Every structure is written in C-alpha cells, then in structure tokens.
Amino acid sequence: MSTYTSASKSFLGQFRAITSRMPTQLRTDLHVVDKESFPYIYEQNATIALKSSDGHVRCNVFRPKTSDQGQRVPVLVTYGPYGKDAPYKDFYKKSYDELNPEHKSEHAAWETPDPGFWTKQGYAVVRADERGIGQSRGFLDTMSRGTSEAFFEVVEWCAEQPWSSGKVGLLGISYYAGSQWRVAARRPKGLAAIVPWEGMSDYYRDRCRHGGILSNNFIDFWWNRQVVSNQYGRPRDEAIVTNANTGGEGPKRPQTSPETIEGNLSPEERAKNRQDQTVDNRENRFRDDEYYASKEYDMGDIEVPLLSVANWGGILLHLRGNIEGFNHAGSQQKWLRIITGRHDLPFYYKEEVEIQKSFLDAFLKGEDHAGWTQGKVPLVDMVLRKGDVGFNNADAEKAYPRRIEHEWPIARTQWTKWYLTPQKGLTPDVKVAEAASQKRCKVSYEALGTLQDPKFVQFVTEPFEKETEITGHVVFHATVSVTALPKGATPSDIDLFVTLRHISPEGKEVFYTGTAGDPVPLTKGWLRVSLRKVNTSHPKHRPYLPWRDYTSKDVQPVINGELYEVEVEVWPTNVVLEPGAKLVLEVASGDTQGCGIFQHNDKTDRAPSKFEGMNHICFGPSTLNYLLLPIIPPK
Ligand SMILES: *[C@@H]1O[C@H](CO)[C@@H](O)[C@H](O)[C@H]1NC(C)=O
Numbered sequence: 001m002s003t004y005t006s007a008s009k010s011f012l013g014q015f016r017a018i019t020s021r022m023p024t025q026l027r028t029d030l031h032v033v034d035k036e037s038f039p040y041i042y043e044q045n046a047t048i049a050l051k052s053s054d055g056h057v058r059c060n061v062f063r064p065k066t067s068d069q070g071q072r073v074p075v076l077v078t079y080g081p082y083g084k085d086a087p088y089k090d091f092y093k094k095s096y097d098e099l100n101p102e103h104k105s106e107h108a109a110w111e112t113p114d115p116g117f118w119t120k121q122g123y124a125v126v127r128a129d130e131r132g133i134g135q136s137r138g139f140l141d142t143m144s145r146g147t148s149e150a151f152f153e154v155v156e157w158c159a160e161q162p163w164s165s166g167k168v169g170l171l172g173i174s175y176y177a178g179s180q181w182r183v184a185a186r187r188p189k190g191l192a193a194i195v196p197w198e199g200m201s202d203y204y205r206d207r208c209r210h211g212g213i214l215s216n217n218f219i220d221f222w223w224n225r226q227v228v229s230n231q232y233g234r235p236r237d238e239a240i241v242t243n244a245n246t247g248g249e250g251p252k253r254p255q256t257s258p259e260t261i262e263g264n265l266s267p268e269e270r271a272k273n274r275q276d277q278t279v280d281n282r283e284n285r286f287r288d289d290e291y292y293a294s295k296e297y298d299m300g301d302i303e304v305p306l307l308s309v310a311n312w313g314g315i316l317l318h319l320r321g322n323i324e325g326f327n328h329a330g331s332q333q334k335w336l337r338i339i340t341g342r343h344d345l346p347f348y349y350k351e352e353v354e355i356q357k358s359f360l361d362a363f364l365k366g367e368d369h370a371g372w373t374q375g376k377v378p379l380v381d382m383v384l385r386k387g388d389v390g391f392n393n394a395d396a397e398k399a400y401p402r403r404i405e406h407e408w409p410i411a412r413t414q415w416t417k418w419y420l421t422p423q424k425g426l427t428p429d430v431k432v433a434e435a436a437s438q439k440r441c442k443v444s445y446e447a448l449g450t451l452q453d454p455k456f457v458q459f460v461t462e463p464f465e466k467e468t469e470i471t472g473h474v475v476f477h478a479t480v481s482v483t484a485l486p487k488g489a490t491p492s493d494i495d496l497f498v499t500l501r502h503i504s505p506e507g508k509e510v511f512y513t514g515t516a517g518d519p520v521p522l523t524k525g526w527l528r529v530s531l532r533k534v535n536t537s538h539p540k541h542r543p544y545l546p547w548r549d550y551t552s553k554d555v556q557p558v559i560n561g562e563l564y565e566v567e568v569e570v571w572p573t574n575v576v577l578e579p580g581a582k583l584v585l586e587v588a589s590g591d592t593q594g595c596g597i598f599q600h601n602d603k604t605d606r607a608p609s610k611f612e613g614m615n616h617i618c619f620g621p622s623t624l625n626y627l628l629l630p631i632i633p634p635k
C-alpha cells in the first residue's frame with residue numbers, strides 16, 4: 001500500500017518529538033534472579049533496550065531450573081498491555097476462580113501461558129510489558145506497526161539468551177493472539193511456531209469498524225480499564241473512567257499491580273505519550289487514513305507453522321480473524337481448530353493444553369508425537385454445535401461432537417440461497433419467493449435502533465424437515481433504501497445489522513456461549529451502506545465473502561428513497577439444525593440481543609442527522625433478497 005511508508009514515518013516523527021518529555025534515568029539495577037523461592041527460576045525486570053524506537057521493554061522470565069545447568073530451553077513469549085506483574089487472581093477474580101487449577105501458579109496472568117505449568121514442560125516463559133505499558137517506557141500505541149517492531153526485538157532477544165534453545169513460540173489469548181499475526185509477518189529470528197488463540201487479525205474489519213460501523217463500546221471499556229490504566233507512569237490509584245456500558249463486570253488493573261519504577265508522569269505527559277484508541281477509531285473512518293494504514297501488514301508474509309484457534313461464539317471480535325488468518329497466512333504448515341466456550345477458560349482446559357503442547361513440542365523441541373510435521377494431523381478440527389446445551393456451561397458443551405475436515409471452506413459445501421418474502425418468510429424455493437414478490441413492496445423498520453430500544457424485522461423459515469448442518473461463511477444479499485420521517489431531516493446513510501438465530505423444535509431460541517459467557521445467537525454481520533462497494537478483483541474476494549477496501553474513495557452516496565443492492569458479509573458460523581428447528585434472519589438498524597459489550601452506539605459515528613429515517617428492505621419481480629448459506633451434506 002502506497003500510504004504505508006509515509007504513514008509510518010510520520011508516526012515515528014510524532015513519537016520522536018515527544019520522547020524527550022519522558023524521564024531519562026533508566027534504572028537497570030532492578031533485574032533480580034531468584035533461584036530459590038519457586039519451582040522455577042524467576043527473573044524480574046529484565047530490560048531490553050529498543051533499537052527500533054525510543055524506549056525499553058521490561059519483562060519477567062520464568063525458566064526451568066535445568067536451564068541453569070546447561071540445558072537450553074525453548075521460549076514462549078507474550079508482549080502486551082495488561083501488566084506483567086498484575087496477578088490473574090486480582091486482575092479478574094471471577095475468571096480466576098473458574099480456571100483449571102493446574103494453571104494457577106503464583107505468577108499466573110490473564111490470558112497468558114502459566115509459568116508454573118509450562119516451566120514443568122521444559123519451556124521458558126517470558127512475559128513482557130508492551131512499550132508504553134507497566135514498566136516499559138515508550139510510546140503507547142497498541143496494535144501499531146511501531147509496537148510490533150518492539151515485539152520483534154523482544155522475540156529476537158528471547159532467541160539470543162544464553163539459556164534459550166533459540167526457538168521461540170507465541171501462545172496466548174485475545175490481545176496475546178492478535179499481536180502474533182503482525183509480528184510473525186515480520187519474521188523475527190528464532191520464531192518457530194505460533195498459536196493465536198482467539199485472536200483477531202484485521203484491525204479495521206474485525207475489531208474497530210464492523211462493515212464500516214464503529215465498534216466503540218468494547219474499545220472504550222478495554223482501553224480505559226485494562227490498557228491506559230496501565231500506562232507507563234500512571235499512578236495506580238488514579239480513578240478509572242470509562243463511558244462504556246459495562247454492567248460493572250470485567251477485568252481491570254488491580255491494586256496489587258506495582259507502580260512505575262522510575263516514577264509517575266503527569267496526565268499531560270502521559271497523554272502525549274500515547275495514541276488513544278477511543279479517539280483514533282472515532283476520528284478515522286477509512287482504511288486509507290494514516291491511522292489504519294500504519295497498522296496494515298501482509299498475512300502472506302507469515303511463514304512459521306501456525307495453529308489458529310477460533311471460537312464459534314466469538315462473533316463480535318476474534319472469530320473472523322482466526323478464520324481469515326488461517327486462510328491467508330503464507331505458512332506451509334497451518335491448522336485451524338474451532339472451539340466453543342468463553343474466551344478466558346478453554347485455553348487452560350486439560351484437553352486444549354494437550355493440543356498446544358503437542359503442537360509446540362513438535363515445532364519447538366522436535367518432539368512430534370502426533371505427526372504434525374508428517375502431514376498426519378487434519379487441517380481443520382472443529383466442534384459441531386448440535387442441540388441446545390445452554391450457554392456458559394462448559395460441562396454441557398462437552399456433549400457437542402467434533403469433526404475433522406481437510407480444507408476450509410469445506411469443499412462439499414452446497415452454497416444455497418434462502419429467499420426472503422414480504423410476508424417475512426425465508427425459503428429455499430425461488431418460485432415461492434418470486435410469486436410472493438410480484439408486486440413491488442417493502443418491509444420497513446425505523447433507523448437508529450439501539451440494544452436498549454432495538455428496531456428490526458425478522459424473516460423465519462418453516463421448520464426444517466431433516467437434520468441440516470450449516471458450516472462456513474454467510475452472505476446477506478438485499479435491496480435496501482431509506483426515507484425521511486415526517487418532518488425529519490433527509491437521511492444520507494443506512495447501517496445494516498444482521499443476525500442469524502436458531503429456534504429449537506420446542507420453539508425456544510437456542511443461545512450459545514459468548515465471549516464473556518453471555519448468551520449469543522448463531523452469528524452477526526454489519527454494513528454501512530455508503531461503504532457498500534465491493535472490490536471483486538481483490539485476491540481476497542470470494543463469492544461467499546464480499547471483499548471491501550473501505551477506503552475514503554469507496555464512499556458512495558445514499559439518497560433518500562433510492563434503492564441499493566448490497567452484499568453484507570456475515571461472520572462464519574456452525575450449527576446442526578434438528579428436524580423441527582427454524583432459522584431466523586434478523587435485519588436491524590442497530591445492535592440487538594447478543595452483542596454483549598460490543599455495542600455500536602457512538603453518537604458521532606451514527607449521527608441522527610445522517611441516519612434518522614425509515615429503513616426498508618425492497619421486494620419486486622426483479623428484486624429478490626436472499627441469504628447465502630453454506631449447507632454441509634453428510635459425509
Ligand atoms: C521489578 O519491577 C516491579 C514492577 O514491575 C517492582 O515492583 C519490583 O520491585 C521490581 N523488582 C525488583 C527486584 O526491584
């Protein structure tokens with residue numbers, strides 16, 4: 001991308017200008033090696049001076065005692081914003097209480113591999129504070145090019161340590177997964193395998209702007225409670241302020257996390273030392289804005305063996321990225337594993353840890369018992385969501401079967417169109433849909449719905465006659481329009497929020513476990529209609545995945561009363577519908593049930609002056625609306 005270089009240069013310039021305000025007396029006397037107190041060697045505050053930018057990265061090292069007796073060990077490293085010294089039990093006690101006890105060592109930390117467990121398996125664990133966070137001085141700019149350059153240096157540092165075998169693996173959840181794609185694309189020396197466990201890979205499409213619509217609520221929650229609360233130089237006791245609608249639950253910087261060793265900085269200094277994601281994502285709307293452009297990387301540059309672990313319930317943040325990451329990584333050896341459950345717990349389940357260890361042993365230690373390196377492990381291994389087992393119930397979810405596949409999407413997929421009717425039906429029979437759409441008409445709902453006051457229409461299938469599996473990508477094809485309200489302003493855009501729901505044969509909606517244990521529907525998808533332009537010549541464009549560039553040049557007008565044909569990308573999903581079950585397609589003008597904390601309710605992004613009005617799905621003899629579904633026939 002042509003803007004890439006200039007963008008990163010100006011970011012660097014901005015950074016250089018501000019670094020002089022940081023304290024310069026770097027303390028290097030704090031690195032302590034404790035060989036006695038724990039079953040492993042514990043090194044605190046090792047300092048890595050950065051070459052790629054101003055600042056340093058501090059990390060804690062946990063390594064097997066044998067690594068002091070001449071045995072060189074492979075390294076698992078995480079680099080992120082939640083504080084290397086923040087104990088899991090204090091960061092989010094509610095989650096910690098439910099953790100597999102085998103992973104609750106003294107130094108367990110949120111979403112990272114447990115040092116107690118992994119040192120016993122012969123691995124060193126290195127946990128670094130990201131640049132600008134905790135004890136690492138520098139410019140805080142999460143998920144940026146600059147911070148991944150620093151991570152790159154940390155990976156190489158791990159490979160070069162005297163106790164290191166030179167082989168480094170990346171293993172972690174969420175942030176500690178999303179960061180893996182970007183650094184792996186830079187190919188640091190020593191990097192030998194990655195396991196992005198529920199990790200989004202596309203900053204714009206997966207995280208910040210869903211179909212172009214700002215996903216503000218989660219970012220506000222995450223940034224204020226878990227990230228900026230940990231900024232280098234921030235007093236621990238400073239109040240955490242967030243506008244996010246949180247319900248009060250969730251992780252945050254604990255009182256037990258230490259103060260910055262070099263001392264605190266004023267709020268003004270700290271403000272200059274960071275890029276604020278809540279502000280940046282509101283102000284930057286397009287992928288050619290410098291802000292987003294500077295975060296781009298090419299997934300095809302990833303070469304290391306990778307095990308991408310996706311969660312069917314991660315429908316608002318990570319799921320898409322794990323699947324796209326698997327599809328497009330340049331690695332010769334890559335696997336996709338799909339699970340269910342919450343985002344914090346399954347990573348530590350015994351059976352999941354066995355997979356992690358089997359994979360890492362193969363590529364970091366050369367101990368390949370499962371045959372990863374010999375093509376013996378099937379490419380795709382996934383849970384099938386069959387039946388109603390409830391949500392947030394790990395034991396009940398054990399009833400779900402698993403199945404292996406040899407490619408993604410599944411080659412035997414029967415891509416099937418299910419047509420909407422003006423009577424709010426959903427049918428695979430095109431003749432029925434055509435007959436029902438003889439006269440031009442529309443199905444309407446009000447714009448600017450919110451989770452608290454949702455505005456939507458639902459299209460429902462007849463009960464399925466036989467068991468039917470849906471697995472893969474989904475597209476919603478529709479003709480839409482907007483008209484002004486009586487005496488209202490003239491609208492100039494439409495936000496489409498699409499949800500797929502599953503109704504059991506008993507007539508009750510089946511909910512699945514969402515990211516935070518909340519009930520979620522099958523899947524969701526989004527589109528801002530002014531950003532409807534699809535780039536069909538892009539190499540990543542597929543009939544089942546309309547590819548959008550989302551640049552400022554892609555913006556197209558939306559005129560009061562005119563009809564627009566759009567293709568909405570709906571995130572991949574899986575369900576096995578039993579005979580008698582129904583499927584519901586919901587089209588809304590804002591968030592509806594199941595979005596949890598990931599609300600799209602920023603008043604600037606969804607300004608009433610642009611969006612207010614009635615939204616319509618339009619029908620007519622030549623205007624068929626349909627859902628493209630991946631139906632999987634039995635093997
Ligand atoms: C290392 O840094 C932590 C903060 O990260 C601090 O609490 C601790 O005292 C330091 N350790 C030593 C040995 O100075």
Ligand SMILES: *[C@@H]1O[C@H](CO)[C@@H](O)[C@H](O)[C@H]1NC(C)=O
Pocket residue numbers: 535536537538539549
């Ligand atoms: C589509 O994507 C390709 C590849 O990135 C790009 O070269 C081309 O300019 C894009 N087409 C349009 C019409 O934007």
